[in-house]
Amino acid sequence: VSSCCDIETIADIPSEERFERKPLQLNVCFDEPVLTGDRAVWLSLINEKLSPLLTGACEVHPARHPPGIVGQPSVVEEFLKQCERPLVIVGALCPPDAPVVAQFLSCLGAPVWAEASSQLLSLPELKPLLLRSGNGFVRKLFDQGRFDGVLRIGGVPSPRVWRDLDERLSHLPVCVISEQPFLGLERGELVAGPLPLILSPLLETGSVPSYTVAHDIRAADDVRRAGIAELLGRYPKSEVGMLARIAAHVPARAQVYLGNSLPIREWEIATVSGGPERALYGVSRGANGIDGQLSTFLGWVNSNRKPEPASEAWAIVGDLTALYDLNAFWALRHLEYPLSLRVVVLNNGGGQIFSRMFSSQLFLNQHTISFKGLSEMWGLECLEWSGEHALPVASSDAPGPNLLLIEARPCDTQSAHFWKEFERLQASA
């Protein structure tokens, strides 16, 4: 996306904004419920304002990123001065920014809840700070009043607890340090710009206060983490259990792309006992379309650092997501580097993210499609994996771009048991 802007009121719809010749994504958030007259007004205004862009009649200029930093970095210092027990939430980070963020977090010493897309989960120096037992546990800590402020670093986090900060946790102060000028909430302090420009001066001037992770929080997280590891071992054919087995198989420094929908949420649980060391993560979340994700994966690996010999790149996506991009492998011939590509389609027979949101099965788009036909279409090796045996490996490890499609079919019963016990574990005292 070449340019971003926050559209908070109708008057904010940009009329002069100009975009580079690149895909443009507009996220328009409506207050719920959306079926009011306002929606029609919005739609017609958006249409009117943006129609020049859609017809190609707009002038094309380079993107205008805000120069330097938006907001005062001193806001971060002020925010931290007011907090005795902050929680740091780390969303998506650009890989080159991860070291300075890790240094800042180590210095700060506060508990950290990081998404896989933060690139931080496997850093040994952060292990004592990371809370790894999931959304339910963190929500519980909020309910117990264990945090008196939230510092977000990086992209807008996907877990529910982030949105709670606009709802039942709206009394807690929030400060955001991000590359993009988006708060992702209706409130809070924002300092936006290149993260090293914001964080390095704080580190250099010694103005980062020092916190600790409370012993009982550390202990409760460790107990739950061990409990989750035990569940993963007990239900190896559940969806998360199979993801954990995949994670154990992915080599260090591999590129890992997580696509919609559950794999993104499940990966953090699946790697509680450790995932691939120093993996490079790319993530495309539910707010984005589920379409085009396999193509995105191929484009992403092609644009990443030149891989080391025998380097592997893994994509893990849902079945509907894969079905929305059947033509993706066309791009294989354009890959510039020899890579071993592993595309795992987690075939749970539909969009299971909706199974815990809606009572009607209609939302799931259930099916019994097999992905063998897709591999035949593109001449790819395809292996089915029901979790009964070890994860299958490619029959040929010949150098050069090669792609193995793994259709993983989790066991519904084991998945149901896993989630039931997982939720019980989260809720435990």
Ligand SMILES: Cc1ncc(C[n+]2csc(CCOP(=O)(O)OP(=O)(O)O)c2C)c(N)n1
């Ligand atoms: C183009 C597009 N259509 C519909 C959606 C709404 N949507 C979000 S997640 C999802 C289901 C994804 O299913 P699947 O890839 O099988 O993953 P699972 O939920 O099983 O993990 C859908 C349809 C979307 N994000 N983009």
